[in-house]
Amino acid sequence: MTTAILDVRNVSKVFSRRRSTADDSGVRALDDVSFTLDQGGSTAIVGESGSGKSTLARIICGLETATVGQVLFQGAPRGAGRGRAARRQEARQIQMVFQDPYSSLDPRQSGHSCLDETLRVHTDRSARERRDIVAGLGEQVGLGEKELQATPRRLSGGQRQRLAIARALAVEPSVLILDEAVSALDVSVQAQILNLLVDLRRARGLSYLFVSHDLAVVRQISEHVIVMRKGAIVESGRTDDVLSNPKAPYTRLLRDSVPRRGWQPRRSSRPADPTDPLGRPQ
Ligand SMILES: Nc1ncnc2c1ncn2[C@@H]1O[C@H](COP(=O)(O)OP(=O)(O)O)[C@@H](O)[C@H]1O
Numbered sequence: 001m002t003t004a005i006l007d008v009r010n011v012s013k014v015f016s017r018r019r020s021t022a023d024d025s026g027v028r029a030l031d032d033v034s035f036t037l038d039q040g041g042s043t044a045i046v047g048e049s050g051s052g053k054s055t056l057a058r059i060i061c062g063l064e065t066a067t068v069g070q071v072l073f074q075g076a077p078r079g080a081g082r083g084r085a086a087r088r089q090e091a092r093q094i095q096m097v098f099q100d101p102y103s104s105l106d107p108r109q110s111g112h113s114c115l116d117e118t119l120r121v122h123t124d125r126s127a128r129e130r131r132d133i134v135a136g137l138g139e140q141v142g143l144g145e146k147e148l149q150a151t152p153r154r155l156s157g158g159q160r161q162r163l164a165i166a167r168a169l170a171v172e173p174s175v176l177i178l179d180e181a182v183s184a185l186d187v188s189v190q191a192q193i194l195n196l197l198v199d200l201r202r203a204r205g206l207s208y209l210f211v212s213h214d215l216a217v218v219r220q221i222s223e224h225v226i227v228m229r230k231g232a233i234v235e236s237g238r239t240d241d242v243l244s245n246p247k248a249p250y251t252r253l254l255r256d257s258v259p260r261r262g263w264q265p266r267r268s269s270r271p272a273d274p275t276d277p278l279g280r281p282q
């Protein structure tokens with residue numbers, strides 16, 4: 001039996017409007033959202049812009065608090081850890097990678113120094129151990145010594161995203177949340193990063209929450225999918241089932257409006273069917 005690493009229970013989120021407004025009903029970004037993520041699993045959250053995907057990701061990561069409901073990590077409520085060390089340990093477990101790593105990377109700091117600092121803050125490793133770990137992380141995400149010495153502005157978009165992934169991995173998380181993490185990249189670079197994620201999941205036993213509006217990408221990387229609309233889950237299940245045979249009209253609409261894509265994971269050697277909107281193998 002697989003155990004849930006994340007258990008999201010009846011989470012709602014209302015953002016209050018500006019105080020000056022008479023209407024205090026607020027924006028209901030999430031409405032009673034529940035789902036579980038299996039240990040080592042890979043679940044995608046899809047839906048149009050404004051459907052609440054990022055808000056849900058941020059609540060799970062601890063960057064935002066739920067108005068109602070709770071998130072359990074390995075069976076215990078998030079934020080229940082007592083003491084600073086316990087809370088720090090808890091915060092490490094779920095890491096997030098954003099669409100634009102440039103805004104979360106210090107433009108004056110080299111990749112090497114960024115990763116070293118992350119290790120210094122979150123672990124008790126010695127300088128020598130950190131140097132070895134940084135080199136190992138670089139190797140894992142495909143950044144060489146030269147790239148690690150460069151500042152983010154000298155890196156390509158794909159390299160910056162590799163650095164952001166390396167930084168997330170540096171603290172050895174159990175769950176990686178990727179919020180539109182490949183959406184801004186060229187298709188070929190996107191394919192490289194997706195392959196990297198597939199490899200990392202296998203090598204590290206990571207669990208993924210993959211937020212995306214791109215169903216072709218979702219089909220390749222996620223075993224399960226959650227379809228969100230206006231803050232609520234309209235449909236969920238195994239990715240193949242949901243996307244091949246959508247029950248909800250909204251899922252059908254999403255599926256039929258995706259651009260054609262041809263990315264193929266390593267496990268499939270067949271070319272994509274150019275007539276298939278999801279880029280499925282022929
Ligand atoms: N900090 C915030 N304050 C007020 N409203 C917000 C805030 N963050 C998100 N929202 C609103 O919540 C809804 C869901 O947004 P978001 O989670 O970013 O959706 P998605 O990631 O699916 O595009 C939107 O209506 C958005 O305007």
Ligand SMILES: [Mg+2]
Binds near residue numbers: 054
């Ligand atoms: Mg978003």
